[in-house]
Amino acid sequence: MRIKPIALWIKAAGLAGLMLSSQAAQAHARWLVPSHTNLSGQEAHGIALDLSISNDIFHADRSYGGSEDKSRNGRAKPQLIAVAPDGSRSAPIAYFDVLRKSTAGVTLAQSGTYRIGLEQPATVFTFYKDAKGERGRVFGGKDSKDIPAGATELSTTRMQARVETFVSRNQTTALQPTGKGLELGSGTHPNDLFTGETIRWQLLQDGKPVAEGTEVTLMRGATRYRNERGDIQLKTDAKGFIEVSLAHAGMYLLEAGVNRASDTQGIDNERASLFLTFEVVPA
Amino acid sequence: MKLSALVLATTLASAVTHAAQLEITLNQPALDVQPYHRPYIAVWVEDSERNAVATIALWKQLEEGDKWLKDLRQYWRKIGRNAGSEVDAVTGATRRPGDHLLQWDGTDSQGKPLPAGEYLLNIEASREEGGRDYHRVAFKLGQQGQMNLPAKVELGPIQISIK
Numbered sequence: 001m002r003i004k005p006i007a008l009w010i011k012a013a014g015l016a017g018l019m020l021s022s023q024a025a026q027a028h029a030r031w032l033v034p035s036h037t038n039l040s041g042q043e044a045h046g047i048a049l050d051l052s053i054s055n056d057i058f059h060a061d062r063s064y065g066g067s068e069d070k071s072r073n074g075r076a077k078p079q080l081i082a083v084a085p086d087g088s089r090s091a092p093i094a095y096f097d098v099l100r101k102s103t104a105g106v107t108l109a110q111s112g113t114y115r116i117g118l119e120q121p122a123t124v125f126t127f128y129k130d131a132k133g134e135r136g137r138v139f140g141g142k143d144s145k146d147i148p149a150g151a152t153e154l155s156t157t158r159m160q161a162r163v164e165t166f167v168s169r170n171q172t173t174a175l176q177p178t179g180k181g182l183e184l185g186s187g188t189h190p191n192d193l194f195t196g197e198t199i200r201w202q203l204l205q206d207g208k209p210v211a212e213g214t215e216v217t218l219m220r221g222a223t224r225y226r227n228e229r230g231d232i233q234l235k236t237d238a239k240g241f242i243e244v245s246l247a248h249a250g251m252y253l254l255e256a257g258v259n260r261a262s263d264t265q266g267i268d269n270e271r272a273s274l275f276l277t278f279e280v281v282p283a
Numbered sequence: 284m285k286l287s288a289l290v291l292a293t294t295l296a297s298a299v300t301h302a303a304q305l306e307i308t309l310n311q312p313a314l315d316v317q318p319y320h321r322p323y324i325a326v327w328v329e330d331s332e333r334n335a336v337a338t339i340a341l342w343k344q345l346e347e348g349d350k351w352l353k354d355l356r357q358y359w360r361k362i363g364r365n366a367g368s369e370v371d372a373v374t375g376a377t378r379r380p381g382d383h384l385l386q387w388d389g390t391d392s393q394g395k396p397l398p399a400g401e402y403l404l405n406i407e408a409s410r411e412e413g414g415r416d417y418h419r420v421a422f423k424l425g426q427q428g429q430m431n432l433p434a435k436v437e438l439g440p441i442q443i444s445i446k
Contacts, residue, residue: 040359041350170349171364192360281356283417 028053028061029219030163030275031253032080032118037191037279039169044109047167049116051080052101057253058221060101064118078120078163080104085112085173112173113191117164124267129153141266157269158262165277166190179207182258182272187241190276194283200243205258205272209240214258216242221251249282304389304424304446307339309406310439313380314413321377322410322437323351325358326385329403331421335361336397339387341374354409357417361405369393389424399425408437 035048054061065077079092095104108114127137131150138146142154160181168191177185184190185202193199203210218232234242246252257273264270307326326339341363343352353359362370369392390396402424409415416435422428422445432441 038353038359040353040363041348043348043350045350194356194360282415283357 029055029057029253029255030118030161031058031277032116032163032165033058033221033251033277034116034165034167037165037167039108039167041170044107045169046105046107049080049095049104049106050101051095051104051118051163054100057219057223058251059224063097063100063102064095065097065102076121078118081117081119082106082108083115083176085110085114085171087176106167108167108169111170113166113168113171113175113189115164115166115175117162120161122158122160124156124158126154126156128155155268156266157259157271158264158267159271159273161273161275163275177204177207179204181206182210182256182274184274184276185209185240190278193246193278193280195246195249195280196283198243198245200241202239202241203236203256203274204240205260210236210256210258212236212238212240214240214256216254216256218244218246219253219255220246220248221253246280249280251277251279253277302388302446303386305339305387305404305422306444306446307385307387307404307406308442309383309385310434310441311378311380311383311408312434312437312439314436316413318412320411320413321379322408322413323355323377324408324438325355325362325405326407327358327362327405328387329361329405331401331403333361333403336391336402337387338362338366338370338373338392340385341370342377343374345374345376351409351411354415355407356409356415357405357419358407397424399423404443406432406438406441410437413437 030053032049032051039045050060051064052060052062053064080095082090082093093104093106095102106116123139124141125137125139126142126144126147127135128147128151129135130148138144140146141156147154162181162183166175172189172191175184177183183204185204187201188199203214203216214236216234216236218234220230223229232244234244236242254274254276257271259269259271262268262270311322311324324340324342327335328337328339329335349363352363355363400423401421404420404422406418414436416437418432418438418441420430420432422430422443426445428445430443432443434440
């Protein structure tokens with residue numbers, strides 16, 4: 001069970017919730033899974049995507065923008081965008097709610113590596129301690145009407161989640177970091193991953209290598225068929241790199257989160273998280 | 284049109300061929316399955332750093348283009364993904380089961396002789412509705428030798444002789 005009781009995780013995070021532990025701030029894993037990560041051939045092909053909000057990795061639980069997607073809080077559905085190898089951005093791609101997941105199709109017309117992901121405005125939460133000493137959180141800033149009277153230790157965090165994957169048609173081309181939020185930088189190409197080979201990835205926070213010791217979790221799909229989830233916990237080195245060799249083929253979800261003090265009035269903490277789906281094939 | 288270009292390329296290539304440095308007898312087993320799709324098979328050479336230097340053979344369903352070439356995963360990443368016309372001369376249709384003789388003259392994709400030394404021979408097979416097999420073995424170019432690779436499922440026993 002990944003969701004920790006709020007009281008526990010705020011305590012673990014310390015300092016009145018200003019610095020959130022990397023595991024805690026996201027209630028659920030968010031992901032999208034492509035039907036193919038590599039395509040070959042002269043003709044443009046499409047891929048299918050499954051998108052869901054679920055801690056049971058790659059088993060769907062909640063669709064995006066459906067009635068159970070609590071994170072929306074009345075906002076627009078996230079936009080599904082494909083960034084082509086030449087850097088051009090697609091129009092928002094339609095996706096369909098099929099109760100526990102959303103589905104979409106994307107056509108890859110260019111040769112090279114596409115970045116396909118969900119884009120959504122940042123979410124603002126305010127954490128507090130109520131009059132009885134219980135911790136809680138509400139959507140919105142410190143002026144939110146949902147904060148109980150007499151609450152103290154108010155702390156506001158703006159969260160930006162990046163939910164994405166990479167798919168290559170014919171060539172693999174270098175990733176083009178956006179310079180915003182938490183994302184994959186240089187290193188092993190995410191569409192060239194084989195069992196038993198070293199994967200080395202740099203993570204970037206706002207275009208710069210993340211701090212040393214940033215926690216990164218790798219989760220292999222099909223968790224339902226294993227008694228042990230076998231999540232792999234890694235920490236970045238001084239240059240923001242993780243290094244790992246994976247023994248098992250499969251679709252994996254990389255999850256990480258970083259915080260920094262905000263320079264926006266009314267916001268204390270900026271949190272950026274990354275949910276990156278990648279495929280490892282047998283050597 | 285495509286076929287005649289292929290025949291011409293093969294003829295030209297054999298006219299300037301150096302003596303065979305590597306002789307491979309590759310067994311493609313007959314499998315008792317219905318339907319049987321002939322496997323895609325690629326045979327190529329990499330240097331000891333795993334950089335591709337030459338393609339010896341690529342058998343695929345010609346009418347399908349490169350659509351399924353990605354399923355020869357190692358071939359695809361090392362050569363297929365970046366290949367231009369240099370593999371045309373060694374590209375052919377998928378074969379019937381049996382023993383197939385392959386020869387390589389020790390030259391790279393431009394026809395230049397490669398220096399003696401250690402190389403990696405790669406043999407990969409992938410069959411629709413079937414499995415995938417992959418061998419990667421080191422050999423010394425310029426040093427006589429004989430290697431036997433045991434049968435897998437999609438690939439039968441393979442004999443390699445280095446001249």
